[in-house]
Amino acid sequence: MRILIVNGPNLNLLGKREPSIYGSEGFDGFFEELQGNVSDAELEYYQSNVEGELVDKLQSAQVDGVLFNAAAYTHTSVALRDVIAAIETPVVEVHISNVLSREEFRHTSLIGGVCVGSISGFGLNSYRLGVTALVDYLNS
Secondary structure (H helix, E strand, O other): EEEEEEEEOOHEEEEOOOHHHOOOOHHHHHHHHHHHOOOOOOEEEEEEEEEEEHHHHHHHHOEEEEEEHHHHHHHHHHHHHHHHHHHOOOOEEEEOHHHHHHHHHHOOOHHHHHHEEEEEEEOHHHHHHHHHHHHHHOOO
């Protein structure tokens, strides 16, 4: 089983960007650790700050499932919502912070309604939980 983790804008700055919200660990090190702890799936990783590149990646992904942190695009991108609705690959929405405890504009997810589920607020562990949930979903 192959799972693609896709991160949106500014998530390349994890470990440096607002550590009080996003933590002090970078994603590359976390991804290596996550890969080592997941035995029932092969993980791939992609990050872009560009909305169109994220759309292209989701359209072309040849995987069984996607774990997607659209970051700020979660709240603004109809294009990302439309691509998730258009592809047959199941997508789980994931966020590091609890978006519902943050600014009001972050309380609305345009992509959540077309994802199979959403996980937020557990720091980088949101990804670990997301992988487990997606594997369970794919095996059911």
